[in-house]
Amino acid sequence: MNQETTNFKTFNYQENGEIGFSMLATVKTTNTLDSGIYDLKTIHNFQTGYKNVLAVTDNTETFEIDIPFYFKDKIDTVFNKFYSEEIKKDINKLGYKHKLGILLYGKQGTGKTSMLKFYFQKSKDCCDAVVFNLTSLEHFSETWGFIKNIRKIQSNPIVVFIDECEDLFEKYKQEDSVKKALDGFDSIDNCLVLMSTNYIDKIPTTIKDRPSRVKYSIEVDGIQDEKLITQFLKQSFDKIDMKVDFEKEVSKMKGWTIDELKQWVLDKVMDIEPEEKVNNKMGFSK
Numbered sequence: 001m002n003q004e005t006t007n008f009k010t011f012n013y014q015e016n017g018e019i020g021f022s023m024l025a026t027v028k029t030t031n032t033l034d035s036g037i038y039d040l041k042t043i044h045n046f047q048t049g050y051k052n053v054l055a056v057t058d059n060t061e062t063f064e065i066d067i068p069f070y071f072k073d074k075i076d077t078v079f080n081k082f083y084s085e086e087i088k089k090d091i092n093k094l095g096y097k098h099k100l101g102i103l104l105y106g107k108q109g110t111g112k113t114s115m116l117k118f119y120f121q122k123s124k125d126c127c128d129a130v131v132f133n134l135t136s137l138e139h140f141s142e143t144w145g146f147i148k149n150i151r152k153i154q155s156n157p158i159v160v161f162i163d164e165c166e167d168l169f170e171k172y173k174q175e176d177s178v179k180k181a182l183d184g185f186d187s188i189d190n191c192l193v194l195m196s197t198n199y200i201d202k203i204p205t206t207i208k209d210r211p212s213r214v215k216y217s218i219e220v221d222g223i224q225d226e227k228l229i230t231q232f233l234k235q236s237f238d239k240i241d242m243k244v245d246f247e248k249e250v251s252k253m254k255g256w257t258i259d260e261l262k263q264w265v266l267d268k269v270m271d272i273e274p275e276e277k278v279n280n281k282m283g284f285s286k
Contacts (some may be wrong), residue, residue: 013070017273018121021232032154037120042143052146057133070225075102082192083127083157097189101213103165105200106220109259112196113163113258115208117222120159120194128193137167141177144186151188158191165195171200175204182213222255229253229261236265244268 011027027086039057044050078100081087088098103134123129132147134140151158181187182193197203200217208217223229233246246268253261267273 020207033130033150035130035135035156036123037124037131039135040132040143040146041134042139042146043136044139044142050142053259054146069253074216076219078162079100079122083123088190092189097187097191099182099187099189099191100215101193101195103195103197103203103208103214104220105197105203105217105246107222107257108198109257110220110222111258112220115260116161116163116194116196116235120161123157123159123192125158129159130154131159131161132160133163137162137165137172137174140168140181141176144177144181148186148188151191155190158188160191160193161191164196164197165196166199169204169207170199170202175206179206179213182207183210204263214283221259222257226250226254229256231266232258232261237268 007023008021010022010029012020012029014020037057039053039055041052041053042050082098082100091098102116104116106112120129120131120133124131129151134143135231136143144171147158147160162168168178177186181188195214200208200219206213208214228245229250233250237244237246253264256264
C-alpha cells in the first residue's frame with residue numbers, strides 16, 4: 001500500500017546509503033543510551049522470537065521524607081566507594097570486574113523498594129548511570145544479554161534493579177543464569193545490582209551467601225525508634241501545613257512499616273478513621 005510521504009515522521013540515514021523511515025515521531029537519535037532510568041523487559045513470540053522492550057520510566061518515587069533508615073550510613077559508604085574512579089581502576093588492574101550486589105529483604109511495606117529507588121535515582125543524578133528497572137523476569141537470560149550489549153557500547157555505570165527477585169528462582173527457575181550474571185562469565189564491569197524480596201527463604205544460599213554475588217544482605221524491619229516515627233509524621237504534615245495531634249499515638253506505632261505510617265497519614269488527610277485490622281464484611285441484609 002502506498003503512503004504519502006507526509007505520513008512519515010522520522011527518517012534515518014544508514015551506513016549503506018539506504019534510508020529507513022517510520023511513522024513514529026522521535027525526540028532524537030543517539031548512538032548510546034542517555035544517563036537515565038529505564039523500564040526493561042523481554043517478551044517472546046513464537047513467530048518473531050525474543051524482543052527487548054525499553055522505555056524511559058516515570059516510576060521514580062523515592063523517600064520524600066528524610067528518614068535516616070538505620071543502615072543508611074553503611075550503604076552510603078559502599079555507594080560512594082563503588083562510584084570512585086580510583087577504586088574502579090585499581091580493581092580492574094587486579095584483573096577483576098568492578099561490580100556489587102545488594103539485597104534487601106523483609107516483610108511487605110517496610111520501604112525496601114523505596115530505599116533502593118533512592119539509590120538508583122542518586123546513581124542517575126550524581127554518577128551519570130544508566131539504570132535498568134527489570135519489569136519482567138520471565139526471560140532473564142535474554143534481558144541480561146541486552147544489558148551486556150549496552151556495556152559494549154558505553155562505559156558509564158550500569159545499575160540493575162530487580163524487585164521481588166524471588167520470582168527468578170521460584171517461578172522462573174533462573175538460578176544458574178543469575179549466578180553467571182552476578183559472578184560468572186556473564187557478569188558486567190562497572191555494574192551495581194540492587195535486589196529486594198519479601199521472602200528471603202526463597203533466595204538460594206548460592207546467591208545470598210556468596211559475597212562475590214551479593215555483598216550485603218540486609219533485613220529491613222518496621223521502624224522501632226519512636227523519634228524516627230515522630231520525625232516522619234511531623235515532616236509529612238508540615239509539608240501540607242496540617243496540624244495533627246499525633247504525639248499520643250506514636251507509642252502504638254512502634255514497629256510499624258513505612259507503608260503503614262504512610263497510610264495513617266493519608267487517613268488523616270482524608271479525614272477518615274484508620275482501618276482496624278479486623279475481618280470486615282460487606283453485603284446485603286435481609
